[in-house]
Amino acid sequence: MRTIKQQHQAISAPIADLITYRALPTQSVEHLDPFLFLNHHGPQVYRPNNRGLPFGPHPHRGFETVTFILAGDIMHQDSGGHESVIEAGGIQWMTAGSGLIHAEISSPAFKRTGGDLEILQLWVNLPARHKMTEPRYTGLQKADIPKVAQDEGHVILHAVAGDWFGTAGAMQPLTDMQLATVEMRLGGKLALTIPAERTIFFYTIRGKLRVNGQETEARRLLEFNHDGNELQIEALSDAVVLLGHAAPFQEPIVAAGPFVMNTEAEIQQAYQDYRAGKFGTWEG
Template identity: 55%
Template sequence: MSERHITALHGAYRDDIGDLVTRRPVPGPQIDRIGAFLFLNHHGPQTYPPGNGGLPFGPHPHRGFETVTFILDGELAHADSAGHESVIRAGGIQWMTAGKGVVHAELSPESFKAEGGPMEILQLWVNLPARLKMTEPRYIGAQADAIPVVAGEGATVHLVSGSYGGVKGPVDSLTGVFMSWATIEARGSATFDGLRGRDVFLYAVRGDVSVAGTALPEHHLAELGDGDSVTISADAPAVILFGHADPIDEPVVAHGPFVMNSAEEIRQAYSDYRAGRFGNARMVEA
């Protein structure tokens, strides 16, 4: 079984949104995407004071892809035009399939705005193939206690979708995406296999890690060569975001909140949104 090695590193650049600390490793100056993985925003870590304004993501549209949101710390309230609502707390996730079109809001609950507290959130965009871009929207919100935790060699994998160590995650991905985050202890490691021919996403959220002797610093994204498996190790405690997916061998045309296969489909998305065909998400009051 051959191991994957790092072929390139991409540091996240700061792109704060108001008072929200935001880092973005992809897309970046030298990388548009990692195969099926299109975009990552890393918000925080930071601590909000009492009486804060909360997160700034009021109602906005999406079409043609999925958003996977990891609430590492704090709370996130979701509402969308398909009728889904939830408040997900630290350690939980939100997986939204925008499909043919949805308007959603991602805000801080009223209790968090009143009391404040620590916040760290990751949002990853995952592409959909043409056959699924106009699928019906769906939403899965899972609290921390619904996400399996698989312990290994000094590492703990929080399994969102796919299988690991004989355990299955709570999300059944439409395209067979494996998604997780892992905490790695000092001198610990996590190994993932079944990667041959897959697009692999690896981001160092907290702390420095290494792959086959090559360092992956905190807040960096790794590009990996092909192979069957990868082992991520750490000399000090670290957190990583790790996923893999089948390649989607189709054109990718992205503009603003829409990801389609052609410029004409992007124009149609804007037309449909302006015509009110995505519906409306009410602001969350939780």
């Protein structure tokens, strides 16, 4: 079995009135190549006639955002002309690539009625060869994401990307990456074989688990050593996990605000291109 190098506690990092815990980066972990960033928004309840999510138009270049809507909704708009409202159980996959402007706000219906809200946003790096790829966006509702049952139904994987027990995920990414959300009932068990050289991304959204012999709980990110290929998970309560793994790029990472590139010069170029209008125009 792989050993756990460290458990990293997500830190409180509220954004306006939005409850937010940042799991990556924190003082104890900078990144898990190629996984760069994870914000856990909520859970919280919005009152009727609320202002909704605070993420107005902003640019990105050089990476991908994967957004998991656990409760509530998100309305996406971007400078490539994409628009959608994704509801609970769905995901948004945006490849920023060479650059675009987007906004992630609540739908008019959610602002009017309020309700439960819980959202995860994960940033995944792109390798140098894909950093300037053409931007694209896919929004998927819950019904669009294949479900894979394990342990006689005590474990349900929502296959977002890659291959899970022979079932292809809803997305086939540009890079060699697998992502799923995993629902586990008390006592449920899941065993996976993941080659030792791959980076595992394991974040407990809620509940308590035993992972390769160690107990962990909600809002903790596990960092693994590269010393084994077996992952064994047991639910000590009902639990939900964000689980992924990927081949690390082992490239320089230079990040500044909304841009993630390989060199400082590329970051400066990104700012110049954004100011020159090369990320498109905002029509929202």
